[in-house]
Amino acid sequence: MTNPRPNEMTIEEAARALRAREISVRELWDACHSAAEEKNPELNAYLEIFKADDAAIESAQKRIYAGDAPLLCGIPLAMKDNILIEGKIASAASKMLENYKATYDATVVKKLKEAGALFLGRTNMDEFAMGSSTEHSAFGTTKNPHDESRVPGGSSGGSAAAVAAHMAIAALGSDTGGSVRQPAALTGIVGMKPTYGAVSRSGLIAMGSSLDQIGPLAKSVADVKIIFYTISGIDPLDSTTITENLYSRHESKEHLKIGVPRHLLTEGIEKDVLTTFEETLKKLEEAGHTLIDIELPTSGYALAAYYVIMPAEVSTNLARLDGMRYGLSKEGKTLLDDYVDSRTTGFGEETLRRILLGTFVLSSGYIDAYYHKAEKAREVLRKEYNDAFENVDVIAVPTTLSPAFKFGQKSDPVAMYLEDIFTITANMTGMPAISVPMGSVERDSKKLPVGIQFTAPHQAEDVLFAIGTAVERLQ
Numbered sequence: 001m002t003n004p005r006p007n008e009m010t011i012e013e014a015a016r017a018l019r020a021r022e023i024s025v026r027e028l029w030d031a032c033h034s035a036a037e038e039k040n041p042e043l044n045a046y047l048e049i050f051k052a053d054d055a056a057i058e059s060a061q062k063r064i065y066a067g068d069a070p071l072l073c074g075i076p077l078a079m080k081d082n083i084l085i086e087g088k089i090a091s092a093a094s095k096m097l098e099n100y101k102a103t104y105d106a107t108v109v110k111k112l113k114e115a116g117a118l119f120l121g122r123t124n125m126d127e128f129a130m131g132s133s134t135e136h137s138a139f140g141t142t143k144n145p146h147d148e149s150r151v152p153g154g155s156s157g158g159s160a161a162a163v164a165a166h167m168a169i170a171a172l173g174s175d176t177g178g179s180v181r182q183p184a185a186l187t188g189i190v191g192m193k194p195t196y197g198a199v200s201r202s203g204l205i206a207m208g209s210s211l212d213q214i215g216p217l218a219k220s221v222a223d224v225k226i227i228f229y230t231i232s233g234i235d236p237l238d239s240t241t242i243t244e245n246l247y248s249r250h251e252s253k254e255h256l257k258i259g260v261p262r263h264l265l266t267e268g269i270e271k272d273v274l275t276t277f278e279e280t281l282k283k284l285e286e287a288g289h290t291l292i293d294i295e296l297p298t299s300g301y302a303l304a305a306y307y308v309i310m311p312a313e314v315s316t317n318l319a320r321l322d323g324m325r326y327g328l329s330k331e332g333k334t335l336l337d338d339y340v341d342s343r344t345t346g347f348g349e350e351t352l353r354r355i356l357l358g359t360f361v362l363s364s365g366y367i368d369a370y371y372h373k374a375e376k377a378r379e380v381l382r383k384e385y386n387d388a389f390e391n392v393d394v395i396a397v398p399t400t401l402s403p404a405f406k407f408g409q410k411s412d413p414v415a416m417y418l419e420d421i422f423t424i425t426a427n428m429t430g431m432p433a434i435s436v437p438m439g440s441v442e443r444d445s446k447k448l449p450v451g452i453q454f455t456a457p458h459q460a461e462d463v464l465f466a467i468g469t470a471v472e473r474l475q
């Protein structure tokens with residue numbers, strides 16, 4: 001068997017080839033970098049492709065020769081534009097932060113640098129991570145490499161397209177309501193949202209602080225696992241991070257009990273997506289796993305509650321971008337004009353919509369009716385999931401209702417919000433969830449990938465890796 005081209009390798013394959021001296025770190029970098037340069041004018045996956053960091057490449061090569069390098073040493077990765085890399089622009093795909101240069105490394109970046117990973121560039125996204133298609137970027141849309149008339153998903157659409165088109169070996173994204181898993185599903189790769197607190201949010205431009213997690217997008221479950229164990233861990237800079245030693249509570253069993261909330265699968269799912277999902281479940285059953293019907297009655301309210309809690313947190317987090325301290329600044333006639341002009345020019349339409357919505361649900365007179373009620377729904381949801389996990393190891397649903405959709409197809413905000421119906425619950429409950437490719441469906445005589453999503457109890461990422469690997473074996 002011939003080896004894949006270096007930029008087409010997984011982390012595991014590249015790490016092996018580097019150690020076997022079949023390729024050098026420089027060759028691997030060059031292969032990814034030239035694929036990125038070549039395809040980016042068409043796909044717009046990257047907002048910026050970095051120049052080679054010669055010192056980092058040489059040092060990674062030395063560590064590999066020395067024989068004790070971590071697996072990510074010398075591996076070129078793509079970084080979502082809302083994760084800070086010292087000295088580089090981090091714009092969150094917004095005009096507001098178009099020229100903002102990070103003054104420090106995000107904790108995940110620090111950890112990746114320590115492991116010897118290299119950074120290819122910063123990837124396109126929906127502005128401030130709000131969206132499901134990357135159409136809300138202030139710097140143009142990203143195209144889906146499987147069909148360029150379709151979206152790559154979002155908000156981490158640039159990261160997903162970069163990995164799927166082999167313009168990076170793997171990437172990081174952020175996931176507040178599905179932004180790692182949904183684009184992974186629509187581009188045919190693996191994406192995981194870790195347990196809330198497993199990965200530090202220090203250096204991530206905040207969207208909804210009680211929901212945000214940074215997560216890996218990669219070509220295999222094994223690669224996602226490698227990145228996850230590199231970036232996770234307690235961090236004094238993020239007080240919500242949790243200790244790692246609890247992971248061992250969940251020993252991976254060979255045969256898992258898979259909960260299927262069939263009552264949620266009645267409306268809105270395109271028929272062939274559902275068929276692919278059922279076939280995948282059937283094959284898992286044949287492989288020795290058990291399917292169990294479960295009920296999650298509050299799930300029907302999860303999306304509504306998310307679209308109260310998330311904008312509330314967005315309006316709070318983005319309040320600091322007022323034209324005074326940093327970010328875009330416009331001068332008007334009065335101080336009020338300064339604020340209004342800076343924010344109106346700096347933020348795109350969807351961002352403004354959510355700030356308004358968030359400010360409304362937090363305002364006196366409405367906070368009880370909306371925000372506090374949504375918080376209560378969130379508690380019930382968490383309890384329901386915890387109860388379900390008394391009887392099952394993981395919960396399975398299709399990651400999305402349909403394969404990648406066409407540009408402009410979901411211009412109605414509510415249609416776009418429905419895209420998150422199966423992914424937001426993991427953010428609302430803080431539980432980890434993974435999307436793994438489960439096959440493809442055909443649209444306009446093109447094969448489009450679709451994903452299956454598994455959710456596990458808090459800190460049971462290892463169970464997700466086990467079931468994810470089982471799905472990969474079926475393909």
Ligand code: GLN
Pocket residue numbers: 129130131132154155174175176177178179180207310420
């Ligand atoms: N698409 C969802 C939203 O628009 C999720 C975004 C995210 O996960 N960052 O809110």
